[in-house]
Amino acid sequence: MSGPAREVAAVRSAVVASLADLPPDALVLVACSGGPDSLALAAGVAFLAGRTTTTWRAQAVVVDHGLQDGSAQVADEAAQACRGLGLDAVVVRVAVDGHGEAPARAARYAALERAADDLGAAAVLLGHTLDDQAETVLLGLARGSGARTLAGMPPTRGRFRRPLLGLRRTDTLAACAAQHLAPWHDPTNDGTHADASLRSRVRSDALPTLERVLGPGVAEALARTAAQLRDDADLLDALAADLLNAASVDGGLDVDVLAAAAPALRTRALRTAVIAAGSPAGALLRVHVLAVDALVTDWHGQGAVALPGGVAARRSCGRLALGPAPAPREAPVRAVDQEE
Known part of the structure; x- marks a missing residue:
């Protein structure tokens, strides 16, 4: 009997590694928008949670920002997809204060924190991939950011964990296809859409151009840069904290x-x-x-x-x-x- 597709196995392995330190009976929340990345992650978590050897429990949370027409239906369908995988799912509606990516991100993380508090979750899993990491680093370079921003998204910060940072977006798409899952594709992620964000334009235009000019492997190289700078930034942050302690009077x-x-x-x-x-x-x-x-x-x-x-x-x-x-x-x- 053949095993799962390579991409499906890769997602499951990444989840296992990310949650290896959880205590028995810990609750894990999966943040799922219904997109390919988070849906592939939810499928991996659901499979593992159903195994008798798994000691943690899992649920899904869907955040509806209310920023697009039909967002409530998209959120409900994402929750239904998670339930179809075997995960209890809750939809949280939020009001975004302001325009652009930053206010929406702040509202989303605040909603996930509240859900984790209400449910007593030990970890919240996010579906960011290596491609997201590369986009973050490239945006930081364009803005002249320092080492902390160029270090990108950490695999773990507080309760938030990103198991898929070592996988490509093509992997999550393939994992969904192999499991006959139909992810939602956000139209604003298309860089040509009228409401496309700067990140979406980097995704659809800038990174492909760099790959074409510089050759393949640009995204992986940017992710490696982030990992190296994160180590440096962590050390500098610790030394800066020591300096503040010494200077405090x-x-x-x-x-x-x-x-x-x-x-x-x-x-x-x-x-x-x-x-x-x-x-x-x-x-x-x-x-x-x-x-x-x-x-x-x-x-x-x-x-x-x-x-x-x-x-x-x-x-x-x-x-x-x-x-x-x-x-x-x-x-x-x-x-x-x-x-x-």
Whole structure:
């Protein structure tokens, strides 16, 4: 008797490796949109959960962002597909605050966190593949991002796990076909669609062009770059945390301790401190961090540095303080004599 198709076996093996550390009877949630990647992942999880040797339990969660006409039906069909695989499935409707990929992503992750809390899940599985990783790195390069962004998506972060980062999108498509699954294809993933995101255009245009010009293996190379930079970024983050601990004093951060550190560590530590003070990471640019760094290394009595999120950095008495920006002063009201 022949075994499963190579791609089906690869998905199952990736899931086993990703969940090897879970305690007995742990609950695993699969985030499923109904697309090829998450549906192939759900099928792999469902198969493994049904084996007598598997010690963890599994369910599926479908998030409906409500951003496209018919999204409720797509979500319901995705949940039904998961149930057909043997997974209990719940649909979560969310309201996205804003436009673009970032607000939708924030709403999705928040919904998955709430579902995990409500159900007591130990892990939430996401269907990102090597192709998604390559797109993330390429987008980061185009934006001039630092090592942390270029490190891409980690295999594990908190409860979120990405078992399929070593597999290609062609693998998940083949896995669905081999199991006679009919995935939903998001029309906005087509780079020619009117509502196509920048990531979709990278997927349909930029990466194929690079493969054609540079030869095959570009996606794999970008993913390897991400893995190497992740190791570097993890080390730098740990060293930057040590620097912040050493510089922490009453009233802020000791500028002499900060100034003595290597620039790469100091700016990373300052970015971490600014985010901890309330500045949104997505809005905090390098120019902001360098302006704060100038308070440490190029001090000539300049005033407070305004930062995203209503945060301000100030230097006083050898201390760098980060906190809420002062409210703007109102113009004084001039008294006007009234006529009797």
